[in-house]
Amino acid sequence: MAHRVTLSAGTLEYEDTGSGEPTLVFLHGLLMDPSLWEEVVDDLKGDHRCIVPSLPLGAHRQAIGDGLSFPAVASFVSEFLEQLELSEVTLIGNDTGGAIVQLVAAEHPERLAGIGLVSCDAFDNFPPGLTGKAVTQAGRLPPALFGAFMQQLRFKPLRRSPIAFGWLTKRGDPATRRWLEPVFGDAQIRGDAVRILRSMLADRKLLVRAADSLASFDRPALIVWASEDRVMPPEHGRRLAELLPASEFVEVQDSYTLIPLDQPRVLADHIRRFTAGLNGHPPSSTAPA
Numbered sequence: 001m002a003h004r005v006t007l008s009a010g011t012l013e014y015e016d017t018g019s020g021e022p023t024l025v026f027l028h029g030l031l032m033d034p035s036l037w038e039e040v041v042d043d044l045k046g047d048h049r050c051i052v053p054s055l056p057l058g059a060h061r062q063a064i065g066d067g068l069s070f071p072a073v074a075s076f077v078s079e080f081l082e083q084l085e086l087s088e089v090t091l092i093g094n095d096t097g098g099a100i101v102q103l104v105a106a107e108h109p110e111r112l113a114g115i116g117l118v119s120c121d122a123f124d125n126f127p128p129g130l131t132g133k134a135v136t137q138a139g140r141l142p143p144a145l146f147g148a149f150m151q152q153l154r155f156k157p158l159r160r161s162p163i164a165f166g167w168l169t170k171r172g173d174p175a176t177r178r179w180l181e182p183v184f185g186d187a188q189i190r191g192d193a194v195r196i197l198r199s200m201l202a203d204r205k206l207l208v209r210a211a212d213s214l215a216s217f218d219r220p221a222l223i224v225w226a227s228e229d230r231v232m233p234p235e236h237g238r239r240l241a242e243l244l245p246a247s248e249f250v251e252v253q254d255s256y257t258l259i260p261l262d263q264p265r266v267l268a269d270h271i272r273r274f275t276a277g278l279n280g281h282p283p284s285s286t287a288p289a
Contacts, residue, residue, distance in 0.1 A: 002054070007079050009072065010064045014053040014080070018045025022090045022113050022278050024271070026052045027077065029095025029120075029258075030196070031135070032179050033059040036094065039264035044271060053080055056192050057096060059179040063188035069199035071206065074103035081111045090275060092116030092222075094260055095168070095232075099126065099207055106213035114220040114278050116271060119229050119257045122236040126207045127200050129231035134163035139197025143190040150183050150190075167230040170254070172261030214243050221247040222274040224267060226255040248274070 002013045015034050024044065028036040034052035041050040055073055056064045077100055081089060089111055093101035098120020105115050121128045127136040138149045153159045156173065160166040165176040182189040200206075221244040225237035234251065241249035250270055255262035 004062075005080060005083050007076055007083065009067060009076060010056075011062045012053055012055075012076065012080060013060070013062055014051055015041075016049070016051050017041060018048055018050045020047040020049060022088055022275055023049040023051065023086055024275070025077075025081070025086070025089050025091050026050065027091070027093035027097030027100050028052070028055060028059075029057065029093075029097045030132075031058040031183070031193070032095065032097075035175055035178070036097075036258065036260050040260045040268045040271070043265060043268035047272070048275065051084070051086075053077070055097070055100070057196055058189065058193035059182050060189065060192070061182055061186075063186070064192055065188070068192055068195040070099075070196055070203075071103065071199070073196070074100050074107065077104050078108040078111075087111050088113040090114045090116060090278065092118065092271065093120060094118040095120055095257055096128075098122070099210075102207060102210045102214060105217045106210040109217055109219070112219060114222070114274070115217070116222040116224065116274065117237070117240055118224045118259055118267065119226045119232045119237070119255075121232065122207055122240055123211055124204070124208055125233065125236060126204055129167070130162050131164065131167055131231050132200075136197045136201050139194050139201065141194070143187065143194045146194050147183065147187070147190045150180065153180055154184070162230075167256060169256050169258040169261045172258055175261060211240075211243060214240070215245065218245050220274070220278060222270065223247055223249045224259060224270055225249070225251050226257060226259055226262070227251040227253055228255065229257050231257045 026037040054060050098117045223237050223241045225234050241247045259267050
């Protein structure tokens with residue numbers, strides 16, 4: 001059952017399940033919802049409290065309206081952690097969610113025990129790859145025309161194309177189809193999606209600046225990358241690992257960007273091993289992917 005919290009900009013829905021330390025907060029990407037993390041959370045909730053907010057990134061159901069921007073979403077996450085009185089959190093993001101983790105770690109790290117970056121936007125790959133560039137260019141359209149453009153993705157061949165979700169997941173088409181329903185059916189959500197997309201286009205150096213601050217984030221960082229990723233270059237994962245002073249880097253085979261959909265068990269195993277180290281137990285050597 002979804003919970004709700006009222007933030008300064010509006011209402012945020014979230015899922016909260018499981019128990020155990022450290023608390024894990026998972027962030028999804030653009031045009032996605034918390035179900036991205038469903039199988040990973042099912043694996044981890046027996047020994048971790050797992051919280052997944054529904055971020056206003058185009059697949060949400062509580063519209064925000066004026067004032068919404070990509071940097072504002074990072075502020076929402078910081079406020080969300082504060083409102084729920086969470087501390088010593090491990091903040092984990094995939095795809096655009098990983099970009100938000102970087103912004104929070106760079107600007108508001110006080111509630112973080114560690115971070116996880118899972119095949120995500122980084123450095124100058126923002127918006128990322130052919131997929132990100134195509135959808136952000138569509139965001140230049142008025143919301144009604146943006147909605148008309150997105151209607152094409154009702155058809156699986158277009159949804160599985162490189163300009164949509166085809167290079168993001170090998171196995172997750174049912175999820176991606178479901179994520180598009182709010183944009184298809186709600187004019188306010190379409191308006192929010194356009195605001196986010198335009199703000200990304202307006203500041204393409206946002207993550208370059210964030211990277212300049214990450215070298216001072218001295219808490220543990222787990223960086224998990226899909227070895228076959230065509231949207232988020234694996235060398236960016238290695239660069240992040242070199243930049244973050246207390247990091248480890250692992251690659252996952254047989255997956256595209258959305259590792260939580262393509263290889264949820266492998267990802268959960270890496271996260272569990274990492275969090276064992278946060279609890280004072282040194283992690284084992286890098287597990288095979």
